[in-house]
Amino acid sequence: xxxxxxxxxxxxxxxxxxxxxxxxxxxxAVVAAVLVVIAAFGAGWFASSRNHPGEDSVEAGFARDxxxxxxxxxxxxxxxxxxxxxxxxxxxxxxxxxxxxxxxGMMQTWxxxxxxxxxxxxxxxxxxxxxxxxxxxxxxPGMASAADMTKLRNATGHDFDLxxxxxxxxxxxxxxxxxxxxxxxxxxxxVVWLAQSMANNQRAELEFIQQILAKIGA
Amino acid sequence: xxxxxxxxxxxRQTAPPAAKKATAGAGRPPAARGARPSGxxxxxxxxxxxxxxxxxxxxPVKVSQGRSWxxxxxxxxxGVIAAAIIGYGIxxxxxxxKDWKEKxxxxxxxxxxxxxxxxxxxxxxxxxxxxxxxxxxxxxGDHNVSWQNCMGxxxxxxxxxxxxxxxxxxxxxxxxxRPDLPKDQVDALxxxxxxxxxxxxxxxxxxxxxxxxxxxxxxxxxxxxxxxxVDEFIRALRLNxxxxxxxxxxxxxxxxxxxxxxxxxxxxx
Numbered sequence: 001x002x003x004x005x006x007x008x009x010x011x012x013x014x015x016x017x018x019x020x021x022x023x024x025x026x027x028x029a030v031v032a033a034v035l036v037v038i039a040a041f042g043a044g045w046f047a048s049s050r051n052h053p054g055e056d057s058v059e060a061g062f063a064r065d066x067x068x069x070x071x072x073x074x075x076x077x078x079x080x081x082x083x084x085x086x087x088x089x090x091x092x093x094x095x096x097x098x099x100x101x102x103x104x105g106m107m108q109t110w111x112x113x114x115x116x117x118x119x120x121x122x123x124x125x126x127x128x129x130x131x132x133x134x135x136x137x138x139x140x141p142g143m144a145s146a147a148d149m150t151k152l153r154n155a156t157g158h159d160f161d162l163x164x165x166x167x168x169x170x171x172x173x174x175x176x177x178x179x180x181x182x183x184x185x186x187x188x189x190x191v192v193w194l195a196q197s198m199a200n201n202q203r204a205e206l207e208f209i210q211q212i213l214a215k216i217g218a
Numbered sequence: 219x220x221x222x223x224x225x226x227x228x229x230r231q232t233a234p235p236a237a238k239k240a241t242a243g244a245g246r247p248p249a250a251r252g253a254r255p256s257g258x259x260x261x262x263x264x265x266x267x268x269x270x271x272x273x274x275x276x277x278p279v280k281v282s283q284g285r286s287w288x289x290x291x292x293x294x295x296x297g298v299i300a301a302a303i304i305g306y307g308i309x310x311x312x313x314x315x316k317d318w319k320e321k322x323x324x325x326x327x328x329x330x331x332x333x334x335x336x337x338x339x340x341x342x343x344x345x346x347x348x349x350x351x352x353x354x355x356x357x358x359g360d361h362n363v364s365w366q367n368c369m370g371x372x373x374x375x376x377x378x379x380x381x382x383x384x385x386x387x388x389x390x391x392x393x394x395x396r397p398d399l400p401k402d403q404v405d406a407l408x409x410x411x412x413x414x415x416x417x418x419x420x421x422x423x424x425x426x427x428x429x430x431x432x433x434x435x436x437x438x439x440x441x442x443x444x445x446x447x448v449d450e451f452i453r454a455l456r457l458n459x460x461x462x463x464x465x466x467x468x469x470x471x472x473x474x475x476x477x478x479x480x481x482x483x484x485x486x487x
Contacts, residue, residue, distance in 0.1 A: 033301045040305025068370075071415040075369055075468030105464060108457075117318060118457040121449070124413070138370065138413030146372065146412070153472065 052114040059191050060116050061127025062182040063107040066198075067118070069140050069178065070100040070107075073171050076144065079152060080164050088212050089161055092205065096168070099201060106194060128181035142174015161216055165209050172202040172209075318458040322436055325450050331357050332435035339435040342387055342461065346480055349380050355394050355422050355430055356383050357437045362478040366418060367470035368392070372408045373420040380478035381471050385418060386434040389460025390467055391452050394422035394430045395443075403428075403443035410448065415467050416457050420474070433459035 053059035073096055080093035111118055125131030125140055134141050144152070144167045155163050179199045186192060322328060331353070332339050338352065344363040351359055356379050365384035366377050382392055393407055407429065411419040422430065427439035431448065433455035440447055471479040 029297075033297065036298050036301035037305040037308070040302035041309045043302075044306040044309030068413065068415050071369065071466060071468065074466065078469055101466075117321075117453060118416075119453045121453060135413075138409060138411075140413065143413060149369075150472075 053116075053188060054114075055116055055120070056122055056127075058127045058182060058185045059188050060111065060114065061120060061122065061125070062178070062186075062191065062195070063110050064118060064120050065124055065127070065140060066175070066178060066182075067104045067107050068124075069143060069171075069175055070104050072143055073097075073100050073168065073175070074104075075149075076152065076164060076167060076171070080160075083156065083160050084164065085157075086161050086212065086216065088208075088215070089164065092168075092208055092212065093164070096205065103194065103198065106190075110190065125178075127185075128178065129184075131181065134177075140174065141177050142171045144171065158216065162213075165213050169206065169209050172206050176202050318454050321450075321454040325438060325447050325454065327438060327440075327447065328451070329357075329437045330435065331437070345380075346478070347380075348478060349383075351379060351383070353437060354424070354426075355379065355392070355432055355437075357432050358386065358435050359383060361387065362480065364479055364481055365467075365470040367472045368416060368418040368467035370412050370414045371418045371472065372412055373418065373474050375420070375474035376422060376476050377418075377420045377474050378471075378476050378478040382418075382420075382432075385467065385470065386432060386459070387461050388465050388467055389416050389434070389457045389462070391417050391456045391459075392432040393417065393419040393448075394425065394432065395419070396425040396428050397421045397423055399428050399443070406443040407448070410452060414456075417452065418467075434461060435459065 077093040077097035077100075081090055081097065084090055084093065108118060123132050123135070124138070125135050128134070137145065139145060148163075148167060152160070152163055152167060176199050179195045179202075182191060182195050183199075186195075316324075323330060335352075335358075339358045341359050343360045345360045346362065349360055349362075351357075361383035362378070362380035363384075364381055365388055366381040368385040368388065368390035386392060393411055395404060395407060399407075407419060411417045425439075427441060429440045429443060429445075429448070431438045431440075431451045433451070436451075436455055436459060438447060438451045473479060
């Protein structure tokens with residue numbers, strides 16, 4: 001069936017046709033190569049944006065904000081280790097300081113692994129549904145104000161213990177709220193794992209806080 | 219596939235070559251066979267024509283259909299992979315994630331002392347008492363053993379340079395403003411600092427510009443709190459500019475005053 005075509009091709013222009021066809025082939029090869037380069041460029045962009053959470057993702061927002069949230073719990077716990085003489089309160093404070101500082105390290109490592117900076121361009125908490133409305137004066141849910149922190153630094157003895165436990169209670173409740181916020185919106189394995197363990201730890205610590213409060217007569 | 223096709227090809231071609239040699243160019247068939255993957259299209263037409271003269275055209279048609287798809291597929295695949303690698307390379311170089319130093323350098327008007335004064339930026343011993351710094355406010359250098367608390371603290375009075383520089387070493391961004399800055403702008407700056415650890419803010423009398431931002435080795439002076447570069451500076455350098463990753467901002471001096479505070483006594487025991 002293609003014989004006739006081939007035959008005419010030869011008889012018509014056995015010299016002129018091949019270069020034209022070659023040029024056509026070359027052109028289509030170049031076009032194909034350019035298309036493949038463009039496709040690969042797009043694929044690279046697509047893959048890198050899908051491989052890990054992006055700049056404005058829920059996961060990145062959580063990692064950044066929970067790092068800030070944790071940092072204050074560490075600050076309060078270090079004050080407690082410095083100032084309290086209650087053995088069980090000191091034990092609790094040491095546990096919180098160590099766990100939350102380690103978790104900050106994990107969350108900061110995620111951000112580095114995701115090629116994201118530690119500071120986002122969105123307002124705090126905006127990764128969470130209605131989250132931005134939960135921020136008051138730069139404070140995320142449960143965080144102690146500057147005035148509370150000054151009070152805590154200046155308090156001593158029984159007053160300190162009471163204030164620390166109350167502030168940490170609020171802090172944990174706020175933290176668990178944020179954890180629930182991220183768990184509702186992410187499937188990222190590491191984030192789910194760490195967020196879930198934060199909720200579990202902090203719920204257990206809330207019970208411990210209740211026990212100490214009952215014991216020291218609150 | 220790449221093996222079976224050439225084999226079938228050559229077995230089919232055992233008869234035709236004689237005819238081809240007689241009619242078409244002598245050097246052609248071997249050359250066409252070798253050059254098939256790249257530009258075989260031209261040769262395809264000539265050979266069947268030659269075969270058609272001596273015999274029924276069935277055999278030449280088979281020759282043209284029996285092109286070595288194996289090598290063609292192989293070369294195409296290699297080509298596609300090469301093009302894909304080039305494409306990804308272009309992606310990675312052009313729009314791949316920028317590192318924080320590039321972002322900082324991209325802020326117009328920023329002073330990068332890591333480049334202009336690497337010696338100063340490498341100077342970071344603990345010294346007590348007051349220290350003279352080449353920049354106002356200071357951006358790096360020796361400092362007090364105690365750092366200024368930089369947990370988003372908004373100080374309402376001047377703080378000691380010697381403690382503040384230590385906070386910069388920990389990765390803090392220090393926002394300073396001239397005391398005559400209008401209150402709404404002071405509040406706007408405070409809202410960028412409060413609750414955000416690894417930042418702190420304090421008034422700084424005698425500034426040559428209304429607002430000056432410091433991170434270890436970097437400084438940016440602006441006229442207005444609404445300048446976008448304030449956020450850009452904080453985003454690029456907060457935490458990133460640390461020389462001691464993992465070291466925090468709490469547990470520092472919370473008092474104000476320009477006299478450096480040495481180690482604090484344990485409180486309230």
